[in-house]
Amino acid sequence: MADTPRPLSPHLQIYKWQVQMLTSILHRATGVVLAVGTLIILWGLLALAGGSEAYARFAACIGSSLGLLVMFGWTWAFAYHLCNGIRHLVQDAGAGYAIAQFVRSSWLSIIGSLVITLLVWAFVLTSGGAA
Amino acid sequence: MSAKDLRHPIKRARGLGSAQSGVGHWWMQRVTASALVVLGLWFLVTVLRLAHADFATAHALVARPWNAVLLIAFVIAMFWHAVLGLQVVIEDYVHTRWKEVSLLVLVKFLAVLGALASVLAVLRIALGA
Numbered sequence: 001m002a003d004t005p006r007p008l009s010p011h012l013q014i015y016k017w018q019v020q021m022l023t024s025i026l027h028r029a030t031g032v033v034l035a036v037g038t039l040i041i042l043w044g045l046l047a048l049a050g051g052s053e054a055y056a057r058f059a060a061c062i063g064s065s066l067g068l069l070v071m072f073g074w075t076w077a078f079a080y081h082l083c084n085g086i087r088h089l090v091q092d093a094g095a096g097y098a099i100a101q102f103v104r105s106s107w108l109s110i111i112g113s114l115v116i117t118l119l120v121w122a123f124v125l126t127s128g129g130a131a
Numbered sequence: 132m133s134a135k136d137l138r139h140p141i142k143r144a145r146g147l148g149s150a151q152s153g154v155g156h157w158w159m160q161r162v163t164a165s166a167l168v169v170l171g172l173w174f175l176v177t178v179l180r181l182a183h184a185d186f187a188t189a190h191a192l193v194a195r196p197w198n199a200v201l202l203i204a205f206v207i208a209m210f211w212h213a214v215l216g217l218q219v220v221i222e223d224y225v226h227t228r229w230k231e232v233s234l235l236v237l238v239k240f241l242a243v244l245g246a247l248a249s250v251l252a253v254l255r256i257a258l259g260a
Binding site: 028031032034035038039041042045046048049051052055056078082085086088089092120123124127128 | 161164165167168171172175179182183186187189190193202206209210213216217220242245248249251252253255256
């Protein structure tokens with residue numbers, strides 16, 4: 001690629017902003033974030049297998065203010081990729097391709113992810129203090 | 132394709148196509164995604180049950196047979212899906228061939244190591260070794 005000078009397609013700034021552009025790039029961005037986040041899951045499992053001291057260290061890191069911030073971000077990335085992933089599966093099945101449906105399902109993914117994130121953290125914070 | 136090639140290009144495009152993998156990548160991304168919809172929701176609920184648990188409670192919860200089985204299924208589907216997704220991202224944005232191939236292989240190695248370590252950790256918790 002890029003070995004020969006070829007005409008390029010118009011880039012992002014040429015287009016009028018649409019919500020589908022946001023849901024598309026967010027799906028990829030949250031996917032990459034979650035791929036990095038697999039290391040936190042791995043760390044947690046290794047800590048739990050490693051004994052109470054290792055687990056206490058893990059819990060202390062996750063329970064720190066930075067850890068909670070990361071977990072909050074992870075929760076939203078997870079919720080968004082889940083909601084929008086279901087949207088993509090529906091579209092892969094051939095449904096929801098009318099432009100109005102496309103825009104509506106985009107907003108549904110965004111709002112759904114925020115609702116799930118808020119519900120999760122409302123539960124975490126009301127069921128016995130932060131971590 | 133050389134100019135001497137008398138074979139019609141459609142011959143290469145049909146069936147499994149020129150890469151010989153057909154829709155394998157696309158399909159497995161959807162299969163692992165479907166699994167992760169269910170397993171991911173289960174994982175989220177399980178993590179919430181662990182959020183304020185001490186070590187013994189968390190250890191006992193993960194050690195329960197169905198939880199251990201579902202957790203292993205979750206981490207395998209998770210690392211698999213991550214590899215498929217990262218592969219597309221790398222292929223899209225890394226245009227230097229040797230860097231692209233190196234990154235693709237590195238991601239696969241790391242994901243396999245991550246999956247193996249996760250599975251061993253869950254087995255160790257579940258079997259009490």
